[in-house]
Amino acid sequence: MVKNRELNWIYKYEQIQLFREIFGHCVIPQRYSNDPTLGSWVSTQRFFLKNLRLNFGRNALLKKLEFSLLSPKNFYFLSLWNKHYLELCYYKKVYGHCNVPGKFSCNNSLGFWVKNQRQLLKKNSLDMNKVGLLYQIGFESKRRRNVIRIPWLVRYCELLNYLKTYGTIKVPQRRGSLGKWVQHQRDYFKGGRIKGKKASLFLIIKFFLKSFNKQKMRSSFYRILRGLLFKILF
DSSP: OHHHHHHHHHHHHHHHHHHHHHHSSOOOOTTOTTOHHHHHHHHHHHHHHHTTOSOHHHHHHHHHTTOOOSOHHHHHHHHHHHHHHHHHHHHHHHHSSOOOOTTOTTOHHHHHHHHHHHHHHHTTOSOHHHHHHHHHTTOOSSOOOSOOOOOHHHHHHHHHHHHHHHSOOOOOGGGOHHHHHHHHHHHHHHTTOOOHHHHHHHHHHHHHHHHOOSGGGHHHHHHHHHHHHHHHHO
């Protein structure tokens, strides 16, 4: 009887191994439609691990698979948190700070998430590991209101987004800071004050606008421009 149980455990463990190879994790819901018995087994192992009721051998095997104690629901929210955190790291790399506007046009969900993290920090409702990760990249509990000088390449990226949306780089000055920035760049370009890589990026836009004047080809050239931009950034 004991031998059969041991064989059954090994059989289920091998199924978990296969699941992890396919999906990259071991978080299986208790009511797993493809194999209800596997979902039930995983739930039982999770319970035994939490209550320290697994022997050393089984414990070591599950740890080898990075077996998670998180329920599928909690795993989803943690994965979502990690996703937004990585987006914030990228934002910091580009903009030089973590003060994402609440209505960040490039990523609305990130702006909302950052605002939510600040509220959780004020209430001391955020897990200490998450707090550590946020402070590690210079996250501030209060959003700075002072004007921050936006890097040239970031403005260029905004111009590409405008181009993708409207099919032109003729941004009216009434559109705010981007419109004023574009006008300044025109003046600088005419006066020969934009040189090197910056000048090349503007010339590339000019070339592609002439070559790919059809709407269906705009997405292709936009991807090329983004690729060139990222080469300069990174």
